[in-house]
Amino acid sequence: MENKDVFELIIDNAIEIFLAFDNDNCICKINEMAKKELQLDDNAIGTSIVFIFQNGDISELIFDGVAREMMIYRKNQTCFRALVKAIKTDSDVSPYVLMIRNISDQYALEKAAETAKMEVAANEQVKTEFVANVTHELRTPVNGILGNINILLENETDSGKIDALNTIKRSCNAMNELINGILDFSKLNAGKFTLEKRKFNFRKMVDFVKSTHMPRITEKGLEFFVTISPEIPEAVIGDELRITQILNNLLSNACKFTHVGKVSLEILMTAKEKNRIELFFIVLDTGIGIAKSDMDKLFKSFSQVDASVSRRYGGTGLGLNIAKQLVDLMGGHITVDSEPNKGTMFSFSIWVESVDEENDIKLTENKYAKNIREAFETDEELSKAYEYGSKDNISEMKTHMSKLILCLEMDNWEKAEMFADSIKRLTSQAPKDIKVLALKLKMAVQKADYDQSVEKYNELKKICDL
Incomplete structure (x- = not known):
């Protein structure tokens, strides 16, 4: 097979549209993909090429071999988006060549992806604004409760009621911290957060x-x-x-x-x-x-x-x-x-x-x-504090045990639980029976059971020889 025949075979089986025309803008060569995409047949040879451009003007073509995006029209006047590369040859028969690739599917996918991205951003914006509005609205009742709690605390003398009111107050403050955190998070993610210098x-x-x-x-x-x-x-x-x-x-x-x-x-x-x-x-x-x-x-x-x-x-x-x-x-x-x-x-x-x-x-x-x-890392006291039975461990145990029993006597269960948890950790390297007893002490404190807490405290103090 001669080189010319090989070239013709490649052109005819190319996946791009191949179209050549002369100085009079008349088609002199088309390949199979051109027939398929542009709805042409062999009768198109000798006809004008201008129909594939909407305005019938090919003067905008730049024959520098650089692909450019254009709209290409079929014989039935439907169109598609394409990359068009125009080149000028040395041939007297077909001095101009167009190579056209249909990118309408690719373009549609890109537009769909862009639309989806915009929808996601819009939904995220709605969600962010909703969260921000809700957190703002939550502040009003929480602050209202706090205000009334402070008024009640000024006039209350009963210790039991004071403890209950302080518990409510701590809960409201915790709720405010949570609300502020969510509000800051929403603003930061929405890009609406600004620093006040x-x-x-x-x-x-x-x-x-x-x-x-x-x-x-x-x-x-x-x-x-x-x-x-x-x-x-x-x-x-x-x-x-x-x-x-x-x-x-x-x-x-x-x-x-x-x-x-x-x-x-x-x-x-x-x-x-x-x-x-x-x-x-x-x-x-x-x-x-x-x-x-x-x-x-x-x-x-x-x-x-x-x-x-x-x-x-x-x-x-x-x-x-x-x-x-x-x-x-x-x-x-x-x-x-x-x-x-x-x-x-x-x-x-x-x-x-x-x-x-x-x-x-x-x-x-x-x-x-x-x-x-x-x-x-080189602090020996810290490392020894966790070594059960060491001097530092015994010292820490005595300190936390004394603070725990004081909290129990003062009915301060929040602090008592904190010290009970510390005691549990200080006994993490102790024998199993001591670790179990420390765990039972913590569980009793968590339940605010005074009798059980004191009982387990005394047992632990005795078995640890504190």
């Missing part, structure tokens, strides 16, 4: 955060350390409320998941560029820790490490997701380092504006986090 006293903000968490942390028998680098200026410009929100979330988690040892907050200045400074925060605890396989769940919305965490400690799983998005908005990033039973370290950076403009400086970067982490 204002001048504020940085150290006073940290003092407020410290005073907020100090009672809860010290009640659990934990040590609480807060340090601020002296390089950080007194006044900065940023969103004070949202920085506080991030710190509150991380410190609340640190307190919640730590039963023995320490919680610390370290704040450093790691960079300065003109009037912008980078602040680096480290929240470190000696709590239950997190397995590496569960790290990827931490910053996802509505996610807990596992179901037992949600049942035991509560929470919606929104806090860390919101914190991450807030940190991102402030130009920083957040990371976590943790091991089971060895504590957790959250660190994050944000950018704020300094009131005083000074020369650019670069400070030592985040080696501080590593140093603090190593200090906790």
Whole structure:
């Protein structure tokens, strides 16, 4: 078979439309796909090519071999979207060639995908606005209950009623925190969240955060350390409320998941560029820790490490997701380092504006986090606190047992449950009978059963020789 015959065979069996025409715009060659797509036959040879263009004008064709999107018309005047490549040859018989590919199906799929994407976005917007409206509406009755509770507390003298009212008040505050979390999450995901930058006293903000968490942390028998680098200026410009929100979330988690040892907050200045400074925060605890396989769940919305965490400690799983998005908005990033039973370290950076403009400086970067982490990991007292029967373990047991019995006598069951849980963890390496007794003590406290709680307390105190 000659080369010319091979060429003709390829053209006739091509999956694209092949159409050649001369200087008079008359068709001189078509292939089988042209006959099929354009509804032509051999009688089309010698007829004008202009019918395949809507306006009958082929002057817009550019013969540079570059494919362009155009509308192509069939003989019956129906049309389809196509990629058209026009080239000029050296042949006197067919000096012009069009190669046409029908892309109408591909175009339809792209339009359908775009439409579907727009519908999903619209539905998401409706859902987000609905959640935002509902949370706003929920605030009104909750705040109404809180207002009336505060009025009743001012005039109430009966201790039983005061305890009941305080329980309702705590529940309303918890509901408000949940509502605020859902509202922030909705705004962040809808892209409607904006930071409110204002001048504020940085150290006073940290003092407020410290005073907020100090009672809860010290009640659990934990040590609480807060340090601020002296390089950080007194006044900065940023969103004070949202920085506080991030710190509150991380410190609340640190307190919640730590039963023995320490919680610390370290704040450093790691960079300065003109009037912008980078602040680096480290929240470190000696709590239950997190397995590496569960790290990827931490910053996802509505996610807990596992179901037992949600049942035991509560929470919606929104806090860390919101914190991450807030940190991102402030130009920083957040990371976590943790091991089971060895504590957790959250660190994050944000950018704020300094009131005083000074020369650019670069400070030592985040080696501080590593140093603090190593200090906790080499703390022998902490590791021995979990070693049942050790001096530190006995000391921690005595401290928590004394606080537990005091809470039982004062009928403070919320705090009693907290200390009972700490005692259970302090006996995690004890013989089986002691671990079972510690568990029974915790269950009795959870049921607010005074007689059973005191009985199990005395049994545990006796068997542990405390």
